[in-house]
Amino acid sequence: MVNSFPAPDNFIIDTEPLHNALFLKKNVRVSMLRLDKMHPVISGNKIFKLHYFLDEAINSTHKQIITFGGTYSNHLAATAFACSVKGLKCIGIVRGEKPPELSHTLSGCIQNGMQLEFISRLAYKKINNEEFQNALKEKYGDHTLIPEGGYSLKGALGAKLIPAHFSSKNFTHICCPVGTATTFAGLVMGCEDEKVLTGFSVLKNLNVPEARLRELTVHSKNYSVNADYHFGGYAKKTGELIDFINNFYKCNKIPLDFVYTGKMMFGVYDLINKNFFPFGANILCVHTGGLQGNASLPGGTLNF
Numbered sequence: 422m423v424n425s426f427p428a429p430d431n432f433i434i435d436t437e438p439l440h441n442a443l444f445l446k447k448n449v450r451v452s453m454l455r456l457d458k459m460h461p462v463i464s465g466n467k468i469f470k471l472h473y474f475l476d477e478a479i480n481s482t483h484k485q486i487i488t489f490g491g492t493y494s495n496h497l498a499a500t501a502f503a504c505s506v507k508g509l510k511c512i513g514i515v516r517g518e519k520p521p522e523l524s525h526t527l528s529g530c531i532q533n534g535m536q537l538e539f540i541s542r543l544a545y546k547k548i549n550n551e552e553f554q555n556a557l558k559e560k561y562g563d564h565t566l567i568p569e570g571g572y573s574l575k576g577a578l579g580a581k582l583i584p585a586h587f588s589s590k591n592f593t594h595i596c597c598p599v600g601t602a603t604t605f606a607g608l609v610m611g612c613e614d615e616k617v618l619t620g621f622s623v624l625k626n627l628n629v630p631e632a633r634l635r636e637l638t639v640h641s642k643n644y645s646v647n648a649d650y651h652f653g654g655y656a657k658k659t660g661e662l663i664d665f666i667n668n669f670y671k672c673n674k675i676p677l678d679f680v681y682t683g684k685m686m687f688g689v690y691d692l693i694n695k696n697f698f699p700f701g702a703n704i705l706c707v708h709t710g711g712l713q714g715n716a717s718l719p720g721g722t723l724n725f
């Protein structure tokens with residue numbers, strides 16, 4: 422295990438061109454920003470979203486972070502690892518009663534020193550209420566609170582650091598998966614005005630990411646969120662999606678996760694097919710990582 426990680430502007434991040442007969446036929450170029458390759462443990466968008474929260478906790482006297490997530494949460498995994506590297510105490514509030522056997526994600530969190538507290542799904546619905554947060558303060562003392570998924574302006578400002586890693590290149594279109602929409606908001610804020618951004622929602626209800634973006638993004642630019650590729654909703658999947666991910670790996674040797682990046686890439690290919698992108702478009706797809714989540718699939722589902 423690598424026990425350090427650089428500041429966001431010092432990460433070395435590749436952009437890799439993809440190849441496919443479809444791209445030639447439609448005269449588009451497609452590349453991937455490989456955030457998944459940044460670091461063996463805290464890959465992807467999460468470390469960017471955590472950046473300013475970690476800074477705040479490091480510069481505090483309490484040196485403690487509290488955050489939230491589900492059983493397979495990439496956000497909890499990244500937070501636990503980042504806190505262990507930075508010498509911060511951290512507490513993860515987990516949605517649902519404690520299961521007899523912990524997921525690989527939660528076991529990893531514990532190994533990294535995260536203290537877990539399980540709360541019922543009903544109680545979890547109230548984690549953003551003042552009352553709940555006051556109770557946390559009473560129980561654990563002063564701390565830096567990171568909202569679920571890092572959803573906040575502070576999280577988006579961290580994600581705004583991502584475009585520095587590709588701004589020197591000539592992309593016309595930027596694509597990114599959308600969960601809480603924090604990463605996408607950061608990309609919108611950090612990209613030059615003329616870039617066209619498409620977010621691929623992994624949630625069924627398009628109103629949610631749209632409302633969240635309105636809340637986070639001061640000025641709307643050239644962006645839209647597509648909700649046609651959620652495959653049934655959050656963490657749902659179909660055989661068609663799994664086949665696509667396996668085929669994508671066979672062709673490009675790039676692993677995708679089934680919750681976020683697999684759905685985005687399926688959408689990008691489908692939209693290219695449907696002539697959504699103009700002739701000559703140079704598309705950058707942000708690989709936001711999340712590969713640890715694939716371990717929740719039955720063995721043999723994926724070919725990598």
Ligand SMILES: *Cc1c(COP(=O)(O)O)cnc(C)c1O
Nearest residue numbers: 600601602603604681709710711
């Ligand atoms: C968490 C996550 C996202 C969603 O990011 P938001 O900022 O919540 O929209 C996208 N991709 C991967 C791989 C993730 O782990």
